[in-house]
Amino acid sequence: MHVLTPEEKQAKKQIIAAAASKLFQEHDFNEISMAQIANESGVAKGTLFNYFKTKENIFMYLLLFGYQNYLTEVLFDWQNGPQITTWGQLTAFLLKQNHYLIHEKSDLLRLNALRAPILEAAADREQTLTGRAALYQISQELGQTIANSITELAAKKASHIFVIQSAIISGLMNMMNLDEFHHDQLPVDFKEFQIDLETEANQLLEFYLQGLQKELER
Incomplete structure (x- = not known):
């Protein structure tokens, strides 16, 4: 199993954040779900929670x-x-x-x-x-x-x-x-x-x- 380096983890985090940002440009905060962010960023929903425990955490970031x-x-x-x-x-x-x-x-x-x-x-x-x-x-x-x-x-x-x-x-x-x-x-x-x-x-x-x-x- 490939273990991500700190740089790779940060890059993944940025991909997730960029996907959330794109959704925020098109929708109100309350309309956006973690499932949508996972889909937009191309990561599994379970993987998403490894980086951000809540939707609020993503948007605070x-x-x-x-x-x-x-x-x-x-x-x-x-x-x-x-x-x-x-x-x-x-x-x-x-x-x-x-x-x-x-x-x-x-x-x-x-x-x-x-x-x-x-x-x-x-x-x-x-x-x-x-x-x-x-x-x-x-x-x-x-x-x-x-x-x-x-x-x-x-x-x-x-x-x-x-x-x-x-x-x-x-x-x-x-x-x-x-x-x-x-x-x-x-x-x-x-x-x-x-x-x-x-x-x-x-x-x-x-x-x-x-x-x-x-x-x-x-």
Whole structure:
């Protein structure tokens, strides 16, 4: 019997996670079963449980790994783009990241909205801790890199900006579509409930950055 190496096990894990991610692009979380994920990934259902004990565990893995990738991409953009030394430049950079997160990482934001109310109830504690530790590490590295350029901004505050960014966008997404129920339009006019996600996420992030700048100046 062939015993998989750690590298082969990680590759298999990535295949399963990629299959779950594909299904999540096409279906709501509650519509996806472990059997569907096993079928999509091409592994036996019993094998699937050797890697992830629950569906929630798979999607928690996707969430944490996805945010690690996102912050790594932000770090790359910061290090390889035009030099940023002012608050105005920092704000423009972060609004650009807002656009990218909303339009290219929408599934990650959907997963983030599921984290506390759904995923944590059945996700593996140790695996989640490992994922969060890796996420924290890249967050700290990103924060320090930004702080090296914006001298009045401490690394801790810089890394925290991305927590606020995610909270703003996920919160707004959670409040969207109040004029719908189960994707069906309600026969009422709820104009005040309508949200322009990117515009309002940008406004809120700018308000936060302005407040943060004033706080540091004091």
